[in-house]
Amino acid sequence: MAFEELLNDPVIQKYLHELVGPTGMPVAAAPPDGEVTDEELAEELGLELNDVRRALFILYENDLASYRRLRDEDSGWLTYLWTFEYENVPEKLEEEMYHLLELLEERQEYETDNEFYLCPEESIRFDFGEAMEFNFSCPSCGADLESMSNDRLVEAMEERIAELRDELNVEPEAQA
Numbered sequence: 001m002a003f004e005e006l007l008n009d010p011v012i013q014k015y016l017h018e019l020v021g022p023t024g025m026p027v028a029a030a031p032p033d034g035e036v037t038d039e040e041l042a043e044e045l046g047l048e049l050n051d052v053r054r055a056l057f058i059l060y061e062n063d064l065a066s067y068r069r070l071r072d073e074d075s076g077w078l079t080y081l082w083t084f085e086y087e088n089v090p091e092k093l094e095e096e097m098y099h100l101l102e103l104l105e106e107r108q109e110y111e112t113d114n115e116f117y118l119c120p121e122e123s124i125r126f127d128f129g130e131a132m133e134f135n136f137s138c139p140s141c142g143a144d145l146e147s148m149s150n151d152r153l154v155e156a157m158e159e160r161i162a163e164l165r166d167e168l169n170v171e172p173e174a175q176a
């Protein structure tokens with residue numbers, strides 16, 4: 001897949017944005033074809049060198065960029081030549097989605113298996129164990145805790161889980 005095509009995908013844009021943040025996004029969104037130095041990128045994009053380096057390093061840590069070092073024989077300065085490895089994006093993204101699916105499934109189980117209580121004054125939520133420990137009164141303001149439904153939350157999680165399973169072609173787990 002060509003870089004431009006990748007970067008038009010809103011899911012990939014969001015993934016890159018979450019990795020490098022808003023300051024790093026111009027770097028992540030403008031992968032050059034060949035090698036480039038951090039100085040060249042900073043100048044081209046009108047960014048602070050440190051922001052460019054930070055974004056490049058995040059991409060490097062996530063296997064989306066690599067570099068080689070060149071030493072200038074006269075000055076002894078090191079130059080870093082960066083290559084964007086965006087052919088790894090789909091695979092990394094899929095890993096992320098699997099990870100997210102796992103987290104959501106764990107969370108959904110916790111939400112389904114527990115009862116929840118709410119401090120009506122401050123909207124602080126407690127699970128049953130915590131509520132019992134505080135004798136069903138809010139440890140912060142003393143108000144009586146009220147039983148609370150999390151059906152809507154669980155429903156929203158189930159929808160997101162179903163979407164992710166669908167995108168990843170994962171069969172729903174058989175209920176034990």
Ligand SMILES: [Zn+2]
Pocket residue numbers: 119120121122124138139140141142143
């Ligand atoms: Zn309270």
